[in-house]
Amino acid sequence: MEEIRRLLLRWYDRHRRDLPWRKTRDPYRIWLSEVMLQQTQVRTVLPYYKKFLARFPTLESFARARLDEVLALWSGMGYYNRIRNMHRAAGLVLEEGGEFPRDLQDARRLPGVGRYTAGAVLSIAFGQRQPVVDGNVLRVLARLYKLRGRPHSSRFQDRIWKKAEALVPRRRPGDFNQALMELGATVCTPASPACGRCPLEEQCLARRAGIQEKIPPPLQRRAPGVLHVAAALVRRPGQVLLVRHQDGGVPKGFWQLPSSPCHAAAGSRKALERLVSRWGGRVREKLFSLEHVTTMRRIVFHVFRAEAPKFRPAAVGGQWVSPDQLEHLPHSASLIKILTRACSI
Ligand code: SF4
Structure with missing residues (x-):
């Protein structure tokens, strides 16, 4: 486990993309980036992130803005409940003094803040040892440990969360979480993972068995x-x-x-x-x-x-x-x- 952490962090230090939310520890800015990145690709998020922070540089300015103004800025990104919830949550945070909660359960009580978002903000902004599991992390861990199952079943999700929890280190937990996500986004991609460029190639059980492309199985989506x-x-x-x-x-x-x-x-x-x-x-x-x-x-x-x-x-x-x-x-x-x-x- 220690070796996986070391290899992944070293890879992250050398290969991470230069993204604006990686240059801050401000919980509001990290929260905003996490909300934007749900269901949306990095290159789409970048101009919105810049525009948002130019208009609402602080949690207070965002929380005090009219919802209409917020939605106008978000227009075109889709999944509008994400930002409606964040706006409501920011209002509650402001009422409680303006600090994003440092306690996991308190954070998860905020509208729209689930286990993933809370874990991301607490680990990246406050350096807390909290795991995160998004689609990228799920794929990397499922392959690394050769875990089979339906990705959306609660049993499978539980297994992945447990693995993520055990792996996240005390030192640099935020960087480690981002490294897992980065690996999933850029190397361990859904189709044709670039195992030859992966820092975990030797540790990866799916790679060893030659079944990395079969894990996790593709989602059965209904036609819209x-x-x-x-x-x-x-x-x-x-x-x-x-x-x-x-x-x-x-x-x-x-x-x-x-x-x-x-x-x-x-x-x-x-x-x-x-x-x-x-x-x-x-x-x-x-x-x-x-x-x-x-x-x-x-x-x-x-x-x-x-x-x-x-x-x-x-x-x-x-x-x-x-x-x-x-x-x-x-x-x-x-x-x-x-x-x-x-x-x-
Ligand atoms: S070795 Fe391949 S399948 Fe395994 S984690 Fe790395 S990129 Fe993913």
Whole structure:
């Protein structure tokens, strides 16, 4: 075990990527990076991390910000409950004096802070001997110890957490945890792990048995369901009409084109006509259909040009929005895709 720790830390010191959250011990900044990195790749996170810290450099500034402002900055990253929870949790931390809890159980009582996030913040920011297990660590440890089983079963997870707990050293626990994650992200990748470059090649039981690519077994994912949405593009010079989330495939409270769910492309015009006629408007020609895929579902937007000269946006909680204003409103990546496509027509 001591040898594994030594080899891994030495490898980390030489090969780790230069990432901004590795240059700080500020629990807020580490917490933010961990929340952002859940379900999102490093290269996507980097510009968001920079933007966030420029606007909210401290936990206090973040906790005191309006949720709308926070969501606007997060727009495009998806999994919006992550940041809703962190914002709520930061408010609670501020009420309790502004310090991220140093006790594991206290940290885990915060909204959205599970065993992984608590372990990451406590080990990296405070140097506590706490393990972490994310998808990368799970894969590395499953291979290292040749553990078989369904990765999401609680029995398997328990075994992995126990291994992680036993391995994490007293000295440099935060670096050790990050080293395991880094190894999983850059060397011990799901398909074709680069065992020839791995510091643990000699210790790895799966490698010795030649079954590293079979461990852990791939997840059986269900194909995402399909949602069809009819959307109205209503424009005036330099602005587009947006309404706050109605029913059309975006998170609650987000801004979108006036939209209506429909059964398929065939029913899209009718669905939109019902909506737009309520404002005395008319649906014109169909512009395009566009697909947006999330892990949960595939959304097909059928976008029509529409006119609504008598429409008063405020009456239905809508507004005319310019590209500059859009930056300050929560919106999903699908809206940017639609507007970019619309601009090219
Ligand atoms: S030897 Fe190969 S399978 Fe084992 S931990 Fe290293 S990269 Fe992963």
